[in-house]
Amino acid sequence: MFEYLTAGESHGPRLTAIIKNLPAGLKLEVEKINEQLFRRQQGYGRGGRMKIESDQVIINSGLRHKETLGTPLSMTIENKDWQNWVEVMAPDQERGEEVEALTNPRPGHADLAGALKYNHRDLRNVLERASARETAARTAVGAVARQFLAEFEIDVYSHVVQIGNLKSESWTDLKAKDPARFENKEAVKEYFSKLDETALRCGDSSKTEAMKNLIDSWRANGDSVGGVFEIVVTGLPVGLGSHVHWDLKLESKLAAQLMGIQAIKGVEIGAGFKGAGLPGSKAHDEIYYNLDRGFHRSSNQAGGIEGGMTNGEELIIRLAMKPIPTLAQALHSADLISKKETTAAKERSDVCAVPAASIVGEAVTASVLARSTAQKFGGDSMTEIKRNYDGYLEQLRKF
Numbered sequence: 001m002f003e004y005l006t007a008g009e010s011h012g013p014r015l016t017a018i019i020k021n022l023p024a025g026l027k028l029e030v031e032k033i034n035e036q037l038f039r040r041q042q043g044y045g046r047g048g049r050m051k052i053e054s055d056q057v058i059i060n061s062g063l064r065h066k067e068t069l070g071t072p073l074s075m076t077i078e079n080k081d082w083q084n085w086v087e088v089m090a091p092d093q094e095r096g097e098e099v100e101a102l103t104n105p106r107p108g109h110a111d112l113a114g115a116l117k118y119n120h121r122d123l124r125n126v127l128e129r130a131s132a133r134e135t136a137a138r139t140a141v142g143a144v145a146r147q148f149l150a151e152f153e154i155d156v157y158s159h160v161v162q163i164g165n166l167k168s169e170s171w172t173d174l175k176a177k178d179p180a181r182f183e184n185k186e187a188v189k190e191y192f193s194k195l196d197e198t199a200l201r202c203g204d205s206s207k208t209e210a211m212k213n214l215i216d217s218w219r220a221n222g223d224s225v226g227g228v229f230e231i232v233v234t235g236l237p238v239g240l241g242s243h244v245h246w247d248l249k250l251e252s253k254l255a256a257q258l259m260g261i262q263a264i265k266g267v268e269i270g271a272g273f274k275g276a277g278l279p280g281s282k283a284h285d286e287i288y289y290n291l292d293r294g295f296h297r298s299s300n301q302a303g304g305i306e307g308g309m310t311n312g313e314e315l316i317i318r319l320a321m322k323p324i325p326t327l328a329q330a331l332h333s334a335d336l337i338s339k340k341e342t343t344a345a346k347e348r349s350d351v352c353a354v355p356a357a358s359i360v361g362e363a364v365t366a367s368v369l370a371r372s373t374a375q376k377f378g379g380d381s382m383t384e385i386k387r388n389y390d391g392y393l394e395q396l397r398k399f
C-alpha cells in the first residue's frame, strides 16, 4: 500500500510520481494536490525559479470521476522552465558543442560524490536529480496520502521553529504555556492554517521580522540559511507501527523517509535530544484512565510513539535542515577535470528553504502514515478499510 516512485530531472520536461496499490474508492480532489504544490513553493528566501513556476499536477491514470480505481495512480508536473533547457537536457539528441560541462563541485551538494560514484564528467548528470525540485513529486504523493488520512480524521501540520540561529517556541512549549488554548482540534487547525499566510510559517509573529532580517543579511554576504521545523499530527489511533521488529517500528520508517528529504540532517521524535538529559521521572508520560477519554497522558514527551507504535497522543517530530549548499559567495572547490583550484558552481538557488522543507516534511510524514494506516486496516477498497478501522475503534472502546 502507498508505495511510490518518483522520476524526473530538475530541468527536464516533467516530474513523474507513481503510487502503487492505492485502495479503490478514495475520493481525490486534484485541486487539493495543487494546493500542496503551491504551499511548497512559498516562503521568504526562495530563489528566482519559484517566480517563474506555478506547479500544477496532471493525473494520467488510476483516477476516474474523482475516485481511485485501485490501479497505479500516475501523476506528472510539468517543468515550466523546460523550454530554456531543451538543448542542455535533451533526452534523445547527441550532446551539442554549445553544451558546457559543469566541473566545479559544490561543497554540501551531491556533485562530487555523485560524479565519482557514477563516473560522470559533467556534474549536471548528478545535480539535476539530487536537486530538491524532486520534492514537488513527493509533495504530490503526500497530498494524495493526506486525502486518505482525512477519511480517518488524521491531520498533518508543521511550523518553523528556527531560522539560522534565531529560535521560536516549540509546539510542546507553546502548549505548556497555555494548555487551554489548544484543547480542541479546531484551535490546533486554526493555529497551523494561519501560518500559510505568513512569510516563514513561524507561529511567533514577533520573531518573523528578525528572521527575515537574518535571511537578508546572510544573503547580502552571499551566504545561505538553514533552520528547524516541527511536524505535528493529530487524530492518530493507538497502534500504527509495531514493537515486534525493528523495521516495523513507526519511528524507524518516519526517520528513514524524513532523512530522505534533501538537506535534512537531524530528526527527533518528542523530547528527542533534550529528553536524553532529563531524569526518567520527567522524561516519561504518566498513564491515566477515565471513561470519557480512555487511557491517556498528562504530557507528551514521547511525541506520540512508544515501542514503535502510536500511543494515541499527538505525533511530534523535529527536523533540522542544513543551510543551502549553493552560495553566491562560492566556497573553495577543485575542478573535476583539471584538478585545479576553483570556486564552486552557482546554480540559480534558494537562500533559505526551511518553510518549503516543512511542507515536504508534512507530505513525507503523510505518506508514511497513510501506508501504516492502510497496512493496519488492510483492504482493497475504502469501504473495506473503513469497516476494519471502525471495528478496531469498537474493540478499543470495549477493551
Ligand SMILES: Cc1cc2nc3c(=O)[nH]c(=O)nc-3n(C[C@H](O)[C@H](O)[C@H](O)COP(=O)(O)O)c2cc1C
Residues within 6 Å of the ligand: 047, 108, 109, 110, 130, 131, 132, 135, 261, 262, 263, 264, 322, 324, 325, 326, 348, 349, 350, 351, 353, 356, 357, 360
Ligand atoms: C525545499 C528545498 C529546497 C532546496 N533548494 C535548494 C537550492 O535552491 N539550492 C541548493 O543548493 N540546495 C537546495 N536544497 C538542498 C539540496 O537539495 C541538498 O542539500 C542537496 O541535494 C544535497 O543533499 P543533502 O543535503 O541531503 O546531503 C533544497 C532542499 C529543500 C528541501
